[in-house]
Amino acid sequence: MEKILIVGATSAIAEATARRFAAQGAKLHLLARNQERMDGLARDLKIRGASSVSHAVFDANDFDSHKAAIDRAIMEMGGLDVVLIAHGTLGDQKACERDFTLALQELNTNGISVLSLLTHLANHFEAQRSGTIAVISSVAGDRGRQSNYVYGTAKGAVTIFLQGLRNRLHKSGVNVLTIKPGFVDTPMTASFKKGPLWASADAIAAGIVQSVSKRKNEVYLPVWWGGIMMIIKNIPERIFRKLSL
Ligand SMILES: NC(=O)c1ccc[n+]([C@@H]2O[C@H](COP(=O)([O-])OP(=O)(O)OC[C@H]3O[C@@H](n4cnc5c(N)ncnc54)[C@H](OP(=O)(O)O)[C@@H]3O)[C@@H](O)[C@H]2O)c1
DSSP states (O other), X not given: OOEEEEETTTSHHHHHHHHHHHHTTOEEEEEESOHHHHHXXXXXXXXXXXXXXXXXXXXXXXXXXXXXXXHHHHHHHTSOSEEEEOOOOOOOHHHHHHOHHHHHHHHIIIIIHHHHHHHHHHHHHHHHTOOEEEEEOOGGGTSOOTTTHHHHHHHHHHHHHHHHHHHHHGGGTOXXXXXXXXXXXXXXXXXXXXXXXXXXXXXXXXXXXXHHHTTOSEEEESTTHHHHHHHXXXXXXXXXXXXXX
């Protein structure tokens, strides 16, 4: 029975993934800001088959609380096999261009907070010499675009940090999984017009659970986003700078 910590557990993608882990009989520890939603989610996960579900209130931007939150998760579950980091915000790019205080907040939530968590988690998993660290980054971190480059910068930093961590932890038998979803229909993207490139949170969750069990390193979800991003990454800068993306 796997012991799984989910950070940002009330995210639509995290909830859908937690339901799938619960159906496998996992022990779960949830961290999120909203106690009431976590209470409801924990009840649902137990009904779906989770062996146990514990939870604690957690704000990713309270960096000083990270180590204690992880230590408590390990204590509640009696160990830790898998962590999924899922919290995030899609800030207002235009507002971030006007006010760096807002940009810094977005960089902290989507980038620095993840690096802080990973720093503590890496030491735990390295000493344990087993386990999986899975983090939801984004296709937005693959190339800077005018419409969301502050968010993209944070996700890009997470992706690079994970590359280094994977290289460091490989010899300790720890798998590091970078998850790069494309467009997903969740509360984060509620105001966007949806089209054929959009996926459901549950489709992404299915890909996450499969990638964790197959010990994959980096996945685009749905997988065909890998082809789209290959094209986008290879557009020469002199052409890319003229596009409205
Ligand atoms: N949706 C997409 O198209 C898409 C695409 C690529 C990557 N992603 C990534 O996928 C992950 C999950 O997002 P989602 O689409 O499932 O969106 P979502 O349902 O809006 O979930 C975002 C979650 O992040 C939590 N959060 C935000 N700031 C936090 C903080 N300071 N501390 C703790 N939790 C915080 C929110 O908690 P509250 O409910 O308390 O606000 C919410 O539960 C994110 O990392 C996102 O960047 C999403």
